[in-house]
Structures are given as C-alpha cells and as structure tokens.
Amino acid sequence: MPVSVGAMDRNWVHHAISVVEADANRSADTHLITVPIPRSTGVDVYLKDESAHPTGSLKHRLARSLVLYGLCNGRIGPETHLIECSSGSTAVSEAYFARLLGLPFTAVMPTTTSPEKIDRIRFYGGDCHLVDDPTADLAAEARRLEADTNGFLLDQFTNAERATDWRGNNNIAESIFAQLEREPHPVPDWIVVGAGTGGTAATIGRFVRWRRLATRVCLVDPEGSAYADAWEAASGHGSADHRDGPSRAGRIEGVGRPHVEASFLPEVIDRVVRVPDAASVAAMRVLNAMLGRRVGASTGTNFWGVAQLVGELRDARRSASVVSLLCDAGDRYAHTVYDDAWLSRQGIDPTPFEAQLSELFAG
Numbered sequence: 001m002p003v004s005v006g007a008m009d010r011n012w013v014h015h016a017i018s019v020v021e022a023d024a025n026r027s028a029d030t031h032l033i034t035v036p037i038p039r040s041t042g043v044d045v046y047l048k049d050e051s052a053h054p055t056g057s058l059k060h061r062l063a064r065s066l067v068l069y070g071l072c073n074g075r076i077g078p079e080t081h082l083i084e085c086s087s088g089s090t091a092v093s094e095a096y097f098a099r100l101l102g103l104p105f106t107a108v109m110p111t112t113t114s115p116e117k118i119d120r121i122r123f124y125g126g127d128c129h130l131v132d133d134p135t136a137d138l139a140a141e142a143r144r145l146e147a148d149t150n151g152f153l154l155d156q157f158t159n160a161e162r163a164t165d166w167r168g169n170n171n172i173a174e175s176i177f178a179q180l181e182r183e184p185h186p187v188p189d190w191i192v193v194g195a196g197t198g199g200t201a202a203t204i205g206r207f208v209r210w211r212r213l214a215t216r217v218c219l220v221d222p223e224g225s226a227y228a229d230a231w232e233a234a235s236g237h238g239s240a241d242h243r244d245g246p247s248r249a250g251r252i253e254g255v256g257r258p259h260v261e262a263s264f265l266p267e268v269i270d271r272v273v274r275v276p277d278a279a280s281v282a283a284m285r286v287l288n289a290m291l292g293r294r295v296g297a298s299t300g301t302n303f304w305g306v307a308q309l310v311g312e313l314r315d316a317r318r319s320a321s322v323v324s325l326l327c328d329a330g331d332r333y334a335h336t337v338y339d340d341a342w343l344s345r346q347g348i349d350p351t352p353f354e355a356q357l358s359e360l361f362a363g
C-alpha cells in the first residue's frame with residue numbers, strides 16, 4: 001500500500017490539480033463527426049472523434065481522470081512515482097500527465113511491445129519496464145514496483161469505471177448529448193462501444209439512466225474476449241456457442257480482454273455484438289474510405305456494430321441516429337492491421353466482410 005500524502009503536501013496537491021485543470025482548459029472538446037452513409041437507410045451515424053485529444057486517443061480522458069482521482073484521494077504527492085500496467089495508449093496518455101506534474105512514470109509491459117509504442121511513452125518522458133517472461137503476471141510485477149518505489153499504481157482496469165464523473169463534468173457522454181442537441185434525432189437509439197477497461201461503456205451506460213434517456217448501449221466485442229460471455233452470463237442471454245479460442249485474442253488493440261476486469265460493468269449494457277477480427281478490419285477500411293482518413297482497428301470494431309444496427313433500423317423503417325467512437329487514428333497500427341503481410345500471417349481475410357458492408361451501404 002502506498003503511503004498517503006500528508007497534510008504538508010496539500011499545497012502541492014492543490015497546485016497539481018490546478019495544472020491538470022489548466023491543461024483541460026487549454027484543450028478543445030473533441031468533434032462529433034458525421035459519417036456519410038446513404039440517406040436511404042434513414043439513419044444518421046455520428047462518431048465522437050477521440051483521436052483529436054493531445055495524446056491521440058480516448059485514453060487521454062481516462063489518464064486525466066485517474067490522475068485526478070489519485071490526487072483527490074490523497075495518494076499522489078510531489079514525490080510519488082506513478083505506475084501502470086499497460087502496453088498501449090493508456091501508458092502514453094499517463095506519461096503525458098505525469099510529465100505535466102513533474103512526476104516519474106513507469107509502464108510495465110511485455111518485451112514484445114512494439115518499438116513505436118515504447119518510443120511514444122519515452123517521448124512523453126515515461127519509463128518502460130519490460131518483462132521478458134511471456135507467462136509473467138504483469139499486474140503482480142506492477143504491484144511489486146509500486147511497493148518498491150513507494151509509488152502509486154494508477155490501475156486502469158480497476159479504477160476506470162470509478163474515476164470518471166458519470167453524472168457530467170463534460171464526460172464523454174455529456175459531451176456527446178450536448179453536441180447532438182441540434183440534430184434531427186438528438187437522442188440516439190444506440191451508442192456503440194467496445195470495452196478495454198470498460199470505463200467508457202460504464203460512463204455512457206450510467207449517464208443515459210441518470211438523464212432518463214431511451215438510448216441503449218451496444219457493446220462490440222472482438223474475438224477471444226471474455227466480455228461477451230460475461231455479459232451473457234450476467235443478463236441471462238445467449239449461449240456459449242460462439243466462444244473463440246484464447247489463442248486468437250488480442251489482435252484488435254484497445255478492446256477485448258482475456259479475463260473480465262473489475263471496471264467492466266455488464267449491467268449497464270443492453271446488447272452485445274460479437275465481431276470477428278476480419279470484420280473489424282473490413283469495417284475499418286470501409287470507414288476509412290468514407291472519411292478520407294485512417295482510423296484504428298477498434299474503431300472498425302465499433303463501425304461493424306454500427307452497420308449491423310443501421311441494417312436493422314433500415315429494415316424496420318425506423319428513422320433514428322446511432323453514435324459510436326473514433327477511438328484513435330490508424331498511424332499507430334502501420335505494422336499490424338495496416339500491414340497486409342501481418343494480416344495474412346494472422347489468417348485475417350476481411351474481403352467477405354467488406355462485401356457485406358458494400359451491399360449494406362449500396363444505397
């Protein structure tokens with residue numbers, strides 16, 4: 001257990017909170033962009049463009065919330081070493097906030113993490129603690145480091161759902177609904193999200209209840225993730241027919257986990273769509289063509305789910321809106337989903353899914 005920050009350091013804590021707030025004050029909100037799908041579907045599709053944050057992904061919101069949570073809980077002081085177990089975008093964004101506060105930051109990650117990611121974390125002044133053993137328990141290693149340094153583990157997979165103010169404070173849900181106010185369907189039928197920590201799904205699911213809105217939350221879950229099964233078990237839906245082997249897990253970065261994490265709250269999710277990895281890649285490509293820019297693979301997972309709902313709404317002749325997230329841009333994935341050789345090594349063939357999408361969006 002890290003020591004709590006003594007009363008002596010309250011001035012520093014106040015200063016640190018001001019610095020984080022000033023950073024937010026300098027930053028603009030992210031756009032809610034429209035996706036030009038055919039009008040004949042009768043459905044308006046919007047994406048919250050989270051790639052526009054200073055650190056390039058929706059993890060910017062999470063990192064800010066986790067750091068403020070630690071500061072206000074009395075766990076982060078002027079000497080605190082911040083630690084996270086993350087090989088991805090979370091560590092990049094947390095390194096940014098640690099640097100803002102002048103605190104050391106270490107990300108615990110496997111040696112196999114791509115050099116681009118390691119460079120990105122180091123760019124923001126973060127340290128990468130690489131673990132060789134592929135079977136090692138990275139979370140336990142992060143805890144050990146926390147104890148050794150008398151530091152503080154930000155712990156995204158536990159704290160994501162509780163560190164964000166779900167009632168407002170311009171969280172992602174409040175921002176989406178404010179930006180929809182002048183649209184033909186300001187209350188979307190669906191908001192489609194993937195779950196990594198589950199924090200974004202939790203914030204949106206709580207917010208729509210709090211505001212007493214009819215909007216439902218659809219979770220899109222990639223191959224090998226435990227979340228779809230966990231939701232079915234919690235909600236009494238479905239069967240285990242679709243279960244995938246764990247060996248295929250983890251190819252759509254940012255979403256899906258091999259084990260259910262504490263911050264995933266299945267009760268606020270209304271529906272789950274399981275998305276084959278090849279369908280995520282197909283939807284990513286189709287979306288790129290529609291937007292004229294490259295998005296990350298988890299945005300493809302989202303867009304596959306959006307497309308299924310658009311098809312259903314069109315068939316039901318219901319005019320409505322559907323919202324999802326553009327989680328990050330494609331430039332982080334040049335050596336994975338944007339590399340054809342990588343796709344073929346993985347046995348991922350998006351072509352049949354691209355054909356399905358072309359048919360749906362044929363107009």
Ligand SMILES: *Cc1c(COP(=O)(O)O)cnc(C)c1O
Nearest residue numbers: 195196197198199200254298327
């Ligand atoms: C973290 C992440 C997600 C999922 O968001 P959570 O709030 O953690 O569930 C989706 N896409 C990308 C690229 C991410 O980094």
